[in-house]
Amino acid sequence: MTTLKASGNTQIQKLAGAIAGNIRQEGEVQISLVGASALNQAIKACIVARRFLKDDPTPSDIAIQPEFVMQNFATPYSEGDREVTTIMIHIKKAAFDPAHAVTSEVPQHENEATPAAPVEEGENK
Numbered sequence: 001m002t003t004l005k006a007s008g009n010t011q012i013q014k015l016a017g018a019i020a021g022n023i024r025q026e027g028e029v030q031i032s033l034v035g036a037s038a039l040n041q042a043i044k045a046c047i048v049a050r051r052f053l054k055d056d057p058t059p060s061d062i063a064i065q066p067e068f069v070m071q072n073f074a075t076p077y078s079e080g081d082r083e084v085t086t087i088m089i090h091i092k093k094a095a096f097d098p099a100h101a102v103t104s105e106v107p108q109h110e111n112e113a114t115p116a117a118p119v120e121e122g123e124n125k
Contacts, residue, residue: 002029006045008037015041016048019091023053023062027093032069034086042089049091054101061101063094 002022006015015031022029031042046064053060067088072081 002026004029004031006031006033006038006042008035008041010038010041010045012041012044012048015045016052019045019049019062020052023049023060023091023093024056029091031089031091032086033089034084039087046089046091054096059096059101061094061096062091065090065092 004018033042069086069088071084071086075082
């Protein structure tokens with residue numbers, strides 16, 4: 001399984017293309033990341049990858065499963081390793097369901113509150 005890496009500076013479109021490409025070829029891929037900004041970029045890339053896969057001649061979808069992983073990193077200026085909590089996002093190919101397909105439209109909910117009408121001055125309630 002291919003492991004991609006994400007950071008806060010990762011370009012979303014490039015990561016999304018890599019995710020979609022690996023899903024098409026291998027059916028699975030994983031992303032390794034550290035930090036909130038890297039997680040933000042990775043999740044956005046997953047959303048864009050879903051759009052890429054939806055537009056294929058035989059559309060498919062993805063399922064993601066996040067996991068915390070403890071990793072040791074060698075530190076250059078101190079003795080010993082430093083333990084860091086990383087996030088590993090496992091992504092697998094899933095069956096395409098048109099009811100849950102990605103769309104650019106924002107859904108309107110029936111129970112959504114409507115804005116109140118402005119109250120005129122001198123009007124009593």
